[in-house]
Amino acid sequence: MQNTKIQEEWFSEGEQYATEINEMVDFGEKNGWENWKGKEPEDKRAHMAPEIFDLLKSANQNRDTENFRVFFPPAHTPIIPLLENRSQSIEHLQFITGEKIVFLTGTSYEKRKAYLLDHDEITELDENIYAIGKSKQNNVFAIAANHKISLYKGWDEALINEFPLDQTAEYGITELIPFNDGSKVILVTSEGIYLVSQKEEKLIHPLNEDDEEDWSSNIDMENAALSHDNSYIVVGDQSYDHRILDPEGNTLGTIGAQSSYPHFCLFAKDDSQLITNSCHFYNGITIGISSDQYVGADIEAYTESDDYVVINEEMRVYAGVAAKDYYILGDAYGYIKAFDKKGNTIWRHFLGSTISGMTLSDDEETLWVAAHSGILHKLKLGKGHRDTHTIGNGNHYEEFRLLIWKNEPQIWKW
16 A cells, blocks of 8 residues: 555544544543533544545455555544445344354345355345344344244254244334244334244233224334343333333333433343433433342332432443443444443443444454444454554454445445
């Protein structure tokens, strides 16, 4: 890679921008944002984006991306103009083994594509697949295709169960969560949240408790979680508070929103805590309750209480994973942040664009994160920053990012 003028400009301006952003955020977090008197840093490299993208494509075609990245460390803000008509959501990330994951492009109401990523090699899967889920334990994978859900013990291994879909056959699937034994799945859709098994497709959220004649199960911001031991289900959406259910869908407790709309939920890896997020515009509040409260929980909305701990008071959470001792949550602003169960922030790392999915390797050393920008990032946690352009204090090493864009002849590696 020649040491051209554009390379020098891209590198020096990007380094300066990252340094200034990190300094500003560090100051704001330590001293309060009201005390920041400086200007907000600007990344003014957007005019270079088309040429940089052409160079990136050439580097891919010449198998020279590692060298390209040294001279042109990736950034999000300058390429925003390129995202128009190209970006797409990347969802349903599921860890398989080693350096291998599976994921989908497109939202629940779009035609999706399924891919297998092994190291940096990508393979397109069956075009009929429109949802993929994985159990919390036992490596049971659920694949929705051709109006049925097939469950496998291990990826692409023995078929252990199959559920033909009737009532929910035409629904777009926001999330698919199989039970550890493959006996049933939670089907999260904008038409309601269902518990699907061989015998039924049971609506578990929302419930028509007053037997209203014109009642509809249509919901927005639909979200659900299953505890790792499968003892508890949590469901919620924009119009209904989070409810804790037993494995058959019976209500055990409720958790009122502390911001406007219930938006996300997740169990700790050992099931000792449940966190729920509610949002307002691009911000939100995440709280946690302990496992001894699951049965009979009655957290009042918009009310401070000793019955929960505040995990975070800023993020509108779109995706998250539970590691052994902490959570990693992704927000509307393109940040991923780690928190312990007491609400202490461990680290933050900026990727850009609303986070749409993530999955963590079993050894908790590799994290794959996807965004609505149509970009999939592979991070080695705690390995150290790869360059001086990294925004965040997480000390993470980005192996690569994939630009999985619409209307492009191939997937570009950066």
